[in-house]
Amino acid sequence: MVIGLWLASLLLALLTLLPLWRFEAWWVRGLDFPRLQLAVLAVVIVVLQLLFTDLTQFNQWSMLLISSGCLLFQLWWILPYTPLFSKEVMATAADSTSPCIAILNSNVLGPNRNAQALIDLVKQHQPDILVTLESNSWWQQQLDQLSDSYPHSVKCPLDNLYGMHVYSRLPLHNASLQFLVEEGVPSIHAEAELTDGSRIAVHFLHPAPPSPSENYSSEERDAELLVVASSVKDVTTPVIVAGDLNDVAWSETTRLFRKISGLLDPRIGRGMFNSFHADYPFMRWPLDHIFHSSHFTLQQLQRLPSIGSDHFPMLVRLCYTGRQQPQDGVDPDQDDKQLAQDKMMAQAVAPDQVHRPETQAVP
Incomplete structure (x- = not known):
């Protein structure tokens, strides 16, 4: 023994x-x-x-x-x-009149054919933006029935498990579809216009994971996360980054993303919200993320029921305060900045390659 x-x-x-x-x-x-x-x-x-x-x-x-x-x-x-830790993001006050934005993020699993389950969740929760990952042409055909309610969209159907679609009831401005690090691995960047006319930058990502069937190393994933982090670090306008980042919330890379970007994680002090793997309760991790600038407070964060994918959909509702709030995040030291720079250089990407929708001329 x-x-x-x-x-x-x-x-x-x-x-x-x-x-x-x-x-x-x-x-x-x-x-x-x-x-x-x-x-x-x-x-x-x-x-x-x-x-x-x-x-x-x-x-x-x-x-x-x-x-x-x-x-x-x-x-x-x-x-x-866990709830044992202090919350990083303040909760929205009950009497708040701030405009809010709800994002439903769902890795649908390309071969999955239970599109109706996701459509039912959209109709039930009425998000302002629906983001789907791994969505191909078949999924696009099914989700296009939402077009009357979600008239603004950016579509990238792919059969390589990296397709991405954004359907929005809010107007999207200056949208761009990019392949920042790897061919066939897209990201979507746009400005969403809230009901009061305010605009917020939204970045939706799905980098490839390190695995024997994908990329041997995490270099590509890390570079994509950090180049986006570096591109938004000095932005004074409101920013949201969301998607299946193929990394856990507590990894060194995700922590480095938070340090470099200056964005906040609403899960801290609230729970893990493990979104993957939907079929194995004993092996679940938080892979689907939402990060945002300090302009927002949190009204709702919820893991939704399974739609037949290996990921649970995630719903977040953030309220825009109109100004940056004194909320606690994590700050980078010189070693963090150098590490991020080294990871980006290894993949020959730079922050100025990331589309910055808020800097584009307003039509």
Whole structure:
């Protein structure tokens, strides 16, 4: 038993420490994902060690300290995404009259044919903008029935699981479809006009993940996230970035995105909102994200029921205050800035390549 617990502690330590290595291969970066599962495993190992080891022996105390240290380290990453942490984004006041924007973001899973389930959710929740990922020509044909209610759109049907569609009841200005890092991996950038005439920049992303079936490393994903982050970091106008980022909320890359962009994460202090994998409750992570500038407060954040995809749809409703609020985010240090620059240079992309809809001339 003691030998088995020692081996479990050493394996746990390896899985905990390996992601600290800034090596971008998928088999390293993939360990950013299961921090919650590793924390649960650490709890089990610690309990077994307390029950079945002789703590009068120094070497067995060492084993317990290793496991406990791994548990504390994993909790450091995931606790911000629980109600035990202070909220990063303020809730919208009950008496607020600010204009709001609701975005329903859904990775539909290309081969999935349950389009009616998503259409029913749109009719039920009435979002201002519907964003679909992995949507192809078949999905476009099904979703076009929403065109009367959502007359503004940007469409990019693809059969490579990176198609993207935006349907909006709000006017979209200066829209652009871009392939920032990889051919066949689009992003959509536009200005959405709120009911009071205010305009906000919206950026919708779906970079390819690091995996043996996609990209061997995370270089492409990281570069796309960070080039968008760098493009909006000094923007004083309201900004929203959303989509399936193929990265967990608590990874170093997503944290670096938040630092460089200066955008806020409404999940912090509220919950994980694990959106993937819909079919495996024991292996779920927050892959579908919404980040925004401090011009907004949060009225609603909800994971919606399954539509037959491997992702749950996500609904967020943000209210625009008209000015930046004193809300807490995270700030980059010099090492963060250099790391982001290195990742962008590795893929030969620069912030000025990202379409900035708010800088375009108003027609």
